[in-house]
Amino acid sequence: MRISLFIPCFVDQLYPNVAWSVVRVLEGLGHEVLFPESQSCCGQPPFNSGYWDESRSAARVTMKAFRDAEVVVGPSGSCVTMIKVFYPDLFKGEPDELKARELAAKTHEFSSFLVNVLGVTDVGAKFDGKVTFHDGCHGLRELGIKSEPRALLANVKGLELVEMCEAETCCGFGGTFAVKYAPISTAMDEVKCASILETGADTVVSNDSSCLMQIRGMLEKEKSAVRSLHLAEILASK
Amino acid sequence: MTGGRAIILGRIREALHNNPAPRPHTSHSQSEAAADHNGHAQREWLPKVGETLSERIDLFAKISEGLTTEFHRVPTMAAARDLITKLATESGWKKIGSHSHHDVDALLEGIDLPIVRTEKGYAIDDLESCDAGITGCDVLVAQTGGIMVSVESAGGRALSVLPPHHVVIARTSQMVPDLTAAFQHVKQKYGKQFPSFLSFITGPSRTGDIERILVLGAHGPKRLTVVLLD
Amino acid sequence: MATQSADFQTLSRRYTADKGFRAFIQKGMSGYYKKRDQNKANFQDWQGARDLAAEIKYEAINHLDKYLLEFEAKITARGAKVFWAQNAEAARDYILKVAQENNVRSIIKSKTMTSEEIHLNDALEKRGFGVFESDLGEYIVQLRKEAPFHLVFPAMHLTRGQISDLFQKELGSEATDEPEKLTMIARDVMRRKYCEADMGISGTNFAVAETGMISITENEGNARLTTSLPKIHVALLGIEKVLPKLEDLSLFLPMLATAGAGQTMTCYNTMYAGPRQPGEPDGPEQLHIVLLDNRRTELLADAEQRDSLGCIRCGACLNVCPIFKNVGGYSYGTTYGGPIGSVITPHLRGLKDWKHLSAASSLCGACTEACPVKIDLHHHLLQNRRNGAKSAPNPLEKVSFGGFSLMMGHPALYRLAVVFGRIFQPLQGLVNGTILDPLRAWTGSRKFPTLAPQSFHQQWKKDRGGKK
Numbered sequence: 059m060r061i062s063l064f065i066p067c068f069v070d071q072l073y074p075n076v077a078w079s080v081v082r083v084l085e086g087l088g089h090e091v092l093f094p095e096s097q098s099c100c101g102q103p104p105f106n107s108g109y110w111d112e113s114r115s116a117a118r119v120t121m122k123a124f125r126d127a128e129v130v131v132g133p134s135g136s137c138v139t140m141i142k143v144f145y146p147d148l149f150k151g152e153p154d155e156l157k158a159r160e161l162a163a164k165t166h167e168f169s170s171f172l173v174n175v176l177g178v179t180d181v182g183a184k185f186d187g188k189v190t191f192h193d194g195c196h197g198l199r200e201l202g203i204k205s206e207p208r209a210l211l212a213n214v215k216g217l218e219l220v221e222m223c224e225a226e227t228c229c230g231f232g233g234t235f236a237v238k239y240a241p242i243s244t245a246m247d248e249v250k251c252a253s254i255l256e257t258g259a260d261t262v263v264s265n266d267s268s269c270l271m272q273i274r275g276m277l278e279k280e281k282s283a284v285r286s287l288h289l290a291e292i293l294a295s296k
Numbered sequence: 297m298t299g300g301r302a303i304i305l306g307r308i309r310e311a312l313h314n315n316p317a318p319r320p321h322t323s324h325s326q327s328e329a330a331a332d333h334n335g336h337a338q339r340e341w342l343p344k345v346g347e348t349l350s351e352r353i354d355l356f357a358k359i360s361e362g363l364t365t366e367f368h369r370v371p372t373m374a375a376a377r378d379l380i381t382k383l384a385t386e387s388g389w390k391k392i393g394s395h396s397h398h399d400v401d402a403l404l405e406g407i408d409l410p411i412v413r414t415e416k417g418y419a420i421d422d423l424e425s426c427d428a429g430i431t432g433c434d435v436l437v438a439q440t441g442g443i444m445v446s447v448e449s450a451g452g453r454a455l456s457v458l459p460p461h462h463v464v465i466a467r468t469s470q471m472v473p474d475l476t477a478a479f480q481h482v483k484q485k486y487g488k489q490f491p492s493f494l495s496f497i498t499g500p501s502r503t504g505d506i507e508r509i510l511v512l513g514a515h516g517p518k519r520l521t522v523v524l525l526d
Numbered sequence: 527m528a529t530q531s532a533d534f535q536t537l538s539r540r541y542t543a544d545k546g547f548r549a550f551i552q553k554g555m556s557g558y559y560k561k562r563d564q565n566k567a568n569f570q571d572w573q574g575a576r577d578l579a580a581e582i583k584y585e586a587i588n589h590l591d592k593y594l595l596e597f598e599a600k601i602t603a604r605g606a607k608v609f610w611a612q613n614a615e616a617a618r619d620y621i622l623k624v625a626q627e628n629n630v631r632s633i634i635k636s637k638t639m640t641s642e643e644i645h646l647n648d649a650l651e652k653r654g655f656g657v658f659e660s661d662l663g664e665y666i667v668q669l670r671k672e673a674p675f676h677l678v679f680p681a682m683h684l685t686r687g688q689i690s691d692l693f694q695k696e697l698g699s700e701a702t703d704e705p706e707k708l709t710m711i712a713r714d715v716m717r718r719k720y721c722e723a724d725m726g727i728s729g730t731n732f733a734v735a736e737t738g739m740i741s742i743t744e745n746e747g748n749a750r751l752t753t754s755l756p757k758i759h760v761a762l763l764g765i766e767k768v769l770p771k772l773e774d775l776s777l778f779l780p781m782l783a784t785a786g787a788g789q790t791m792t793c794y795n796t797m798y799a800g801p802r803q804p805g806e807p808d809g810p811e812q813l814h815i816v817l818l819d820n821r822r823t824e825l826l827a828d829a830e831q832r833d834s835l836g837c838i839r840c841g842a843c844l845n846v847c848p849i850f851k852n853v854g855g856y857s858y859g860t861t862y863g864g865p866i867g868s869v870i871t872p873h874l875r876g877l878k879d880w881k882h883l884s885a886a887s888s889l890c891g892a893c894t895e896a897c898p899v900k901i902d903l904h905h906h907l908l909q910n911r912r913n914g915a916k917s918a919p920n921p922l923e924k925v926s927f928g929g930f931s932l933m934m935g936h937p938a939l940y941r942l943a944v945v946f947g948r949i950f951q952p953l954q955g956l957v958n959g960t961i962l963d964p965l966r967a968w969t970g971s972r973k974f975p976t977l978a979p980q981s982f983h984q985q986w987k988k989d990r991g992g993k994k
Binding site for chain 1: 887910924968
Binding site: 316 | 554555557558568569570571572574575577578580581583584587588589590591594595604610611612616660661662663666679680681682684685686689705706708709710712713716717720721737738739745746747748750751753754755765772773775776777779780787790791792793794795796797798799800801802803806807808809813817819823824826827829830832833900902
């Protein structure tokens with residue numbers, strides 16, 4: 059398969075290793091990976107704040123970048139949600155509505171793509187550690203992703219998975235919410251981190267880098283030994 | 297005085313005119329069921345209620361236990377009378393409330409206590425100082441472990457809620473599977489002459505208002521006893 | 527004015543800083559979660575039930591005039607009076623008039639959030655009527671002169687110790703730390719009030735069009751007493767509460783109990799079809815139904831968000847909302863808090879002053895998942911944000927996002943901006959956490975990540991050359 063990579067802007071700038079992990083896994087499964095370099099941002103920040111015209115400007119660049127793609131895969135529940143769930147809303151009644159729907163239909167979140175499209179749950183990964191999984195809200199509730207990451211983690215050699223009580227509770231990132239309502243965002247982060255620590259896991263994993271930024275931000279500030287990694291990084295490790 | 301009736305209706309019509317709302321995202325096709333409204337659609341989703349009378353009585357008994365409803369199955373009215381006499385002595389009843397009802401009258405035959413009867417009206421303070429209220433009921437609902445009362449079957453509105461102990465005498469033939477069946481009974485029995493009051497009573501009164509901890513016996517009866525006769 | 531928004535920030539900061547309080551609220555909720563899940567599992571299919579409930583509400587709300595008229599005709603035929611109140615003032619005035627015309631002195635109330643919405647108690651008390659809240663939670667907050675903390679559990683923010691102190695102070699009762707004893711104290715106080723009150727005011731959970739009935743759900747029995755003994759019963763309800771058929775209650779009553787309180791069925795579910803009918807031994811001589819609009823018709827006109835009128839006020843969305851659990855009910859500063867409050871308050875009280883409630887959310891969607899009637903709550907928050915940005919954009923945001931869209935709309939600009947980002951990052955490091963730090967909202971509690979030396983774009987280009 060020729061798989062076009064959709065790399066969210068903050069993964070691009072802050073966590074390029076996550077992107078490379080996706081590349082390694084997909085190429086490891088024998089697929090050809092393409093990266094349309096004209097992509098910039100899916101347009102979620104202005105969209106979430108209600109500035110839909112501004113969001114459409116960014117979205118059009120994304121739609122153009124993937125116009126000829128066979129299939130599009132991204133390592134982010136929230137950004138894939140933007141494309142799959144919100145592009146049709148964003149462009150409803152607009153000239154680009156059909157293009158938006160077409161892109162929505164062929165875009166997938168990374169773990170969902172592996173399990174539901176490729177039918178793969180074992181990518182031959184190896185990772186020694188006690189891991190707990192944080193369900194990013196967009197992936198969980200907008201895309202219905204729950205079992206896929208767990209099916210993949212179950213086949214990682216050496217990995218022990220423990221569930222935290224607050225796995226499905228929002229970490230408090232929420233985009234600009236994290237700074238606009240910082241005390242609330244912090245409180246939610248505290249609840250999440252406490253739940254992680256309660257499991258005794260040495261690593262927290264998620265399929266959303268924005269959530270990891272929030273969680274890691276607090277764990278590192280509190281000088282915790284718990285690591286935070288993206289699902290792709292676990293799956294790429296041998 | 298009709299107040300803003302015309303204005304509000306006008307606003308409603310204007311809001312809805314040529315302004316359709318998106319249908320709910322439902323995974324099952326429910327629109328026909330919703331329009332049909334015979335109450336049968338919900339039976340597919342609500343908890344199971346057993347097929348036979350025996351299963352339903354067992355379900356009712358089980359739920360009653362969880363609610364701390366005192367549920368007694370008795371073979372005869374004589375046995376029911378014995379039960380009531382025992383209850384009266386143990387609880388130290390000095391005065392009770394009741395109403396005109398075939399089974400209630402039979403149950404209280406010969407009981408040696410002053411009785412405040414409600415069917416022709418009563419003084420509130422008289423009823424308030426009763427230790428127990430004895431009533432019939434319309435139906436028992438297996439699905440919820442509760443009973444349904446009306447003005448006729450429970451001697452008005454207050455008899456079954458004001459005294460601190462509510463005792464109900466009922467027959468197994470009054471057992472219905474679920475709320476839908478209870479509402480069908482209401483429509484059949486009362487036709488267009490609905491009583492002004494119907495109530496589903498599911499256990500003794502309770503509250504969760506303090507630290508969301510369950511406490512039994514709030515404002516309504518602290519005890520609910522259901523005596524079921526064949 | 528921006529005061530509501532500023533108040534929210536102040537209050538939410540105060541409450542989130544109180545870790546003990548947050549833990550206490552969380553503890554209260556955890557018992558509910560367990561029982562709710564047990565009851566949901568008891569349904570043959572909870573999701574199927576939600577779908578049907580959503581469809582029934584869709585039918586009701588989208589034919590609201592038809593069902594309200596049917597309800598009115600049936601219940602007035604049995605002697606009830608129906609008053610259509612355009613707004614809060616009309617509703618208050620009508621109720622005051624009924625009280626005055628009937629020489630009412632003492633009024634007893636059962637729980638009604640709609641009466642909070644119209645500030646009824648205040649208006650009655652100012653005119654010299656004694657008003658007693660009979661619901662235990664409402665009684666407690668009434669004594670404390672506070673608003674209800676939560677739609678369904680008004681006093682869940684108070685410890686038993688605080689309640690004991692309150693009763694000692696206001697009622698002269700003995701100190702106790704047992705919830706049962708505290709409940710009995712309230713019970714004894716209320717018993718006299720029920721017997722002496724001239725008028726009972728209640729809310730309404732559902733109105734049934736087919737049979738002309740109102741339905742009231744409760745656990746304590748106080749609503750039944752409020753509506754049985756006084757000679758006048760006033761029932762207040764929003765116009766959106768009407769359901770088409772009597773059998774609809776067989777779905778809604780168990781769902782309300784499960785979602786609202788984790789119960790199979792609430793203790794008392796009572797249907798009233800009119801005042802005392804001829805031959806009945808007791809019950810009020812007069813039944814007044816007050817149908818309240820108060821801008822609900824504006825929400826009705828917003829087809830996108832019309833489903834919010836399907837709300838059965840169960841409180842399930844509040845119970846799962848991480849914002850509500852951490853900031854508490856008082857931070858919202860308005861009658862209806864939590865997700866449903868954040869959705870409807872801009873419509874009922876003005877977008878400009880209340881859109882901040884829609885912004886104060888991470889859009890996690892737990893509310894939408896919990897709603898028994900499938901209101902698209904978190905998407906409505908997004909829609910409120912969009913509507914707010916269109917009608918009253920924040921100038922700074924407008925400029926920032928304008929810049930953002932310019933940058934992201936032109937990939938070359940984006941790549942250039944990134945270069946500047948790398949230059950500024952070490953500068954930010956110098957002021958990190960101080961008053962000069964533009965990121966201090968983040969860095970106060972979390973470490974901010976470092977920009978990677980090279981973006982993925984740059985690395986790919988280097989590694990894969992000219993390949994697309």
